[in-house]
Amino acid sequence: MPLQPSRVVAQLKELRALTGDADGAQRVAWTETWATAREWLASLLADLPLDVERDAAGNDWYTLRGESERAVLIGGHMDSVPNGGWLDGALNVLAGAETLRRIAEEGTPPVTVRLVDWADEEGARFGRSLLGSSAASGSMADQDELRRLVDRDGVSLPDAVGAFGVDLDRVLDARAQLETAAAYLELHIEQGPVLESLELPLGVVLGTFGVERWRVTWTGQAAHAGSTPMAERRDALAGAAKLALAIRDIAREAGGGAVCTSGGVVCRPGIVTSVVETAEQLLDQRHLDAETLAAMLARAQELSHAFADEERIDVAWERIWNIQPILFDDALIGLCDEAIAEVAGSSHRLPSGPLHDAAEVARAGVPTVMMFVQSLRGLSHTRLEDTREEHLELSVAALDRLAAKTVAHVAAA
Template sequence: MVDPQRVLKNLDELRTLTGDANGAQRIAWSPTWLKARAWFEEKLEGLPVKHHHDAAGNHWVTLHGDSDKALVVGSHLDSVPNGGWLDGCLGVLAALEVLQHFAEKYEGHPPITIKLVDWADEEGARFGRSLLGSAAFAGHATIEADRKRTDRDGMTLEAALAACGVDIERVGDAASEQKNLAAYLELHIEQGPILEAQGKPLGVVQGTKGVERWAITFHGQEAHSGSTPMAVRRDALAAAAKLALEIRQIAMKHPQAVATMGSVKTFPGIVTAVVGRCEATLDMRDLDAAILASMLAEARAASERFAAEERCTVEWSKIWSIEPIPFDPKLVELCREAIVETTGTVELLPSGPLHDAAEVARAGIPTVMMFVQSLNGLSHNAAEDTRCDHLELAVRAFTSLADKTAAQIQH
């Protein structure tokens, strides 16, 4: 029998064990994260399951069934520093409830295999490499680019993994876990304001938005701020500021698009000098690849225009990108059915943040996510919250989705 209260109790336990007054502190590859994983292993006691860690540090729990075809449910236990009490861990603990549900329903031997996965380092909070474990699983390990990444204390990612028993040379071997996987389901808080604004407790995620992330550098001329007339200045910050405002207008032309200039550095960076060089970052996202491409082209054209207006030059350097990832239409429909049957209402929406589910879908495994409403749209801080009755609905609907998906796989 599904017990949402058990999930809430586990969430409270985990918050007490691995958080403080500032929020959750389960940063991947840290002692607190390892403590969380050890606590989770204790929760498996008494269940007819086997578990292991793959080459990338992902934790797999398997309830073997009559068929090797497997339904996978999961998310991640790691958090950002001073994070919320639900981000990631809700999905893992709801998946544990699903695992327990199948074990009880079929007396330990379901018709198909059920797997739970706790992905390693979804957040990338310490070394800047998000989705590390799920990317390795999907065949997208970037070992050479990752091995020398350092945290603020100078420790390399390679050394941090080694301290947790993970050999960075072998993380790509995690792709072997793809065998016999028929579907992947993930429950997550929305981390945004849409469901609350619509008055809907739960939503079906259509897919994750594509991302274009670029470094933009405007080159002008350093000059004395007191003696240089305004009309002859070559102010790199002025050009960047114009672009920062323009990208807002570019994104607002499209209902689901977002664009952010999240970092600006000026040189020489003193109060008595006109800015000679301005380094900025740009992040653009949309679920439609064509819209994303048009936004990027428009932003580049705008940067050239504003650079010319300020008598500057501009150059672009790509940081990273990922294509939009649509989720499986059949699973989207099953998710919609499960939510409607549970709550009577549903919202379909894309995910702006990236999730492990995107990497699983990129590997060709049918995937869908379910969102539960976030209060005030807040996440990645201690104020993150969701109504307890909505969490209970989410656990029930997610278990129903797992039942429906398992039946589809079986037949």
């Protein structure tokens, strides 16, 4: 039976009705709604000659054995954020399932092909994203921290995952799943406005941005708002405000899709009748090139000290979290370009600002590539998330074409 992209669109609508409500998708990981979605996925594939297993980290694997144990992996995630969109994650898995069906119905492939539904990509319940894929990649090194995480209802992460048969002491056993992996492919909605602005349905992802995330604390002097002359003030908020504006120029000058965000400022004493004594500012910087990202951070720190001198205040920097840029495989990027051009007529290369499971697989040394499909208005993580149905069907056809090229590429290696 030939590939049927329209079937994927119909399945996405069925899943939306099964696991969503008026506010959007509700497939938060480690909940019964998520489990319902995964059981439904298993039922869609039950007629195929697949080996099915759940690994130690809760990832679900559907394996079509080939003439070689070397495996081409196609991945995604069925979990969503609360009140999420109908496509984020689910498109990846269902398009992969359609491709797996097409390959299976043509007979034994020259290499093994595996579909993976990663557990808890979003991290929506406990704040720890990429849980299943980071366990499989071996990058998870914070089990003690994970044990301390609780959700808004006070349920601990170990208890929540334990209800699904996952033991944090064993999650790294999932690394065995990547031992035979020769390539990893992932389709995803863009979650941004670039492809729509270019009037293109599909694009090739070059890699995922590196991230520098810091807490910048400005310290001045509280003083009465009515009696303190402007020239005598040591206003901590003034430093934060200057940096919030300056990082826009830092991003523009860096180019390459650089982004900088001042995501929040907490002022103390936080009353209208006092000059701000302390301002805690959250800063997020992202770029695909590690050297450029480092230069962006250095420039922001340099300017912050200049602003502190100007305002006669102090500034201190504390790193919250960082990750290096992840670059995808050149050969697979080329194959993805070809597949998109053959299906849609033209392609475009762009980086990914958000992180994805693909980044963890690439960190493990598996050749990896991602494909983006256009997002209307660039919206995601909302019930307003949407993509034209004709573009969804093109993305399924392009993923299938990429999978065929990758299977041939791995078989010939």
